[in-house]
Amino acid sequence: QNKTTLSIIVVGASGDLAKKKIFPALFALYYEDFLPEHFTVFGYARSKMTDGELRNMISQTLTCRIDKRENCNDKMEQFLQRCFYHSGQYGSEENFKELDDKLKEKETGKLANRLFYLSIPPDIFVAAVKSASCLAASQFGWTRVIVEKPFGRDSESSRELTASLKKYLIEEQIFRIDHYLGKELVENLSVLRFSNLVFEPLWSRQYIRNVQLIFSEDFGTEGRGGYFDSYGIIRDIMQNHLLQILALFAMETPVSLDAEDIRNEKVKVLRSMRTLQVDDIVIGQYKGHSKGGKTYPSYTDDPQVPNNSLTPTFAAAAMFIDNSRWDSVPFLLKAGKALHSKGAEIRVQFRHVPGNLYRRNFGTDLDKNTNELVIRVQPNEAIYLKINNKIPGLGMRLDRSNLNLLYSTKYTKEIPDAYERLLLDAISGERRLFIRSDELDAAWALFTPVLKELEEKHVAPELYPYGSRGPVGAHYLAAKYNVRWGDLS
């Protein structure tokens, strides 16, 4: 037959990520007719399960798009019928061979493409890749492998991981996922900058005072303490999600929208950045307390976290890009768990208007009246620009108002989950939103010395109450560069 088949194999199928994100994203793609006609989904994990049990497990987390409920149940049933399960050890060649045989049974067409999603802990990553000969590039279609972070824990281990993977896979097969790159507003960053005349000319040290990249969660590590404790917030969020946004934000105009052109520019920015210094980072860890009859736990109350853990659950850092566009502009990064709010934002604070005619109307605090562009990545996706405006009336009073693009009022279409976009891209072979190995290397180079120093010197994180705004030290750090943190809106 002339047809092309696609097998999507989720290795680590019973894990949280697979259940909460990967299967629902695959279903959403199916629902929207983005998957090819002949596809099957295989779950692979250690637990014993039948196909029926896998289907039942997946069905708990599948959801329908709100705007089209009618045929959802039928679609769900059809999707589940394409899902199969194979139980096996991650380091067993034999078990992977059995999987390979099952895949071959379904691959009856001329071309058989395979997309593996390795949703497994990093310590068994390489063992799985080594054992799974079915991952090797095939002549009868492509084989691609999506790998989840963490990609190592410092420069050295990351390089080792890359080298081990490359014994079995070629770089073109490896899709390193950073799901923040799949978020709608992160994807929109380049559109905003490069297709609007009003932004790009302002995008430099000449007009921008500082840029803030903020990630905040209002819950703790809940259930993930074991993983989190050996990584911490710098490795979990800052070195990847926030740094990737920074690179996209600050890169020069790429030659084209081609994946290599974009990633070339991102690498250049990362390589132009100054290695983070220990004086330019503040770390924190949440501590429990009781408030309003409710008790909030400390990080170290997590049963998987040692009582004397120094792992940061909060970090704020000041970073600099030593190139002509960004010389001396502080890029302030902040990431924390168990804070007072949940959200992710990019805040761009502009300089003062020189010799502002309305200076007198602003009072003494000029800082409060500079323009600010806020890109709210989540929740309630929005882009707004704070401007000074005359309060209508006969007097001359000014206030700050927002030019506001709120997605929920402007667009009726639901925003797809980041994993949908990234899975679809991997299926189409689009690499733009995946991390190339040199990017990864450059990203680790910025953080490795500081991570080593903090760990070798056993630097104690500043404790902050669960649900607060984080350690006070973060404000001193910002003040050192004449910056005031914007508050998540």
Ligand code: BG6
């Ligand atoms: C993951 C981190 O990469 O991103 C988690 O490991 C974090 O610690 C999560 O909670 C946040 O993702 P999102 O899409 O919910 O903001």
